[in-house]
Amino acid sequence: MTPDSSNVPRGEATRAALIKAAIDIFGRDGFDAASTRAIAEAAGTNQALIGYHFGGKPGLYLAVLQDIVDRVGQRIGPLVSAIGTEFCPEPGAGSKPSAKRAEALLHQLVDAVLGMLTSDESAAWARLILREQQDPSEGFDLLYEGIMQRVLFVMTRLIGCIRGAPADSAATRLTAFTLIGQTLVFRVARATILRQMNWSELGPEEVAAIRAQLHRNVTAILMEQTGL
Amino acid sequence: MTPDSSNVPRGEATRAALIKAAIDIFGRDGFDAASTRAIAEAAGTNQALIGYHFGGKPGLYLAVLQDIVDRVGQRIGPLVSAIGTEFCPEPGAGSKPSAKRAEALLHQLVDAVLGMLTSDESAAWARLILREQQDPSEGFDLLYEGIMQRVLFVMTRLIGCIRGAPADSAATRLTAFTLIGQTLVFRVARATILRQMNWSELGPEEVAAIRAQLHRNVTAILMEQTGL
């Protein structure tokens, strides 16, 4: 229809290219060490356009964080939403799902998080999140509310259902953190793990082995208190 | 004896002050963003002395990594060594320690690592280690051989003993990683955890709650496969 070869508004392609490049470079070097020159070059555009589109380096950084939230949402959002509607306590709603169902969904959730954290794509933005955790900036709220809070909410519901314990108790929440930790370690301590296992990458075979181990651990941890 | 008020060689105090300051600043800002000016100022010395004592910024960074290895070694080295001598397979040595003994030591080891990772002191250098894991430099070898390898070695021995499985099997190693991950998460995802728990810090009470949860998890994970 329009004379443009593409159908994005005029400078939208530039905006997207800058964000895409910025994820890599902010992720690799951190906010301070990353240079707007390098980002513009990687994006195939001009350095001055960062000021035009985002107001400056900090504005670009915030746009990058929002983009990460969107990417993660596309990956695990559907599963998280599905669990949320099934397990969110609605007064007068249908019968409560069984613990078996909750356990199956918890395994799915852990698998989804593991798949995300071991993907090559996650290497860049996982670093950004790690940095924000160590030294939260004003952008941390975006990540917390867009990712962590959502995942932890449904995870504590599942654990509470399996154990027959309150989802908001300290023990339930701490259990959720340890489940996340077991998964997170394969991204965070990746260099140590590759060296220790004599692996060269986290390919499908390696991820399958990890998945099996996590499955056993999740079952063991959740069965434990159920029997008390 | 000497006319000096202290008994360190001439510029040793300067060296130590620079390393102490550099741990904080490299930890907070990362290698690139940290400035030698800021480090020198924090150390109460002169910026040019970094070049004199360490040859430059990279040399100072390597000295900092070695210092971290030494600090961690002072904290958990004795326990790790004790476990190593008790569980290292020596041909013709005394009878094998019991699984009960191994489990007790494993709980001690996890406790020691948790105590280290939740200490205020660890905040600075834990960040440095995290960065090295995400993007290993030539200094990563120092950390791996000085810390990770030692801890994982004794941990896999303990797990192998408890399960009656080989300490070098993939499953044993993966289990060790998950145990580390459960502990590590309380340093790595600290910001998320504090917010989610509505805690303001990881003080003695909070650490005790975490410790109890880790204890339950470790028991559950190790009991699971023992019964098969």
Next chain:
DNA sequence: GTCTATAGTCGGATAGAC
């Protein structure tokens, strides 16, 4: 909306006095 050019700041390294 995109570009070039540049002003202003701050970085690491180092020469040379003491």
Next chain:
DNA sequence: GTCTATCCGACTATAGAC
């Protein structure tokens, strides 16, 4: 062994042409 002073490169932000 420690200091001051300085060189030179890299950075962000921005003015102004197109």
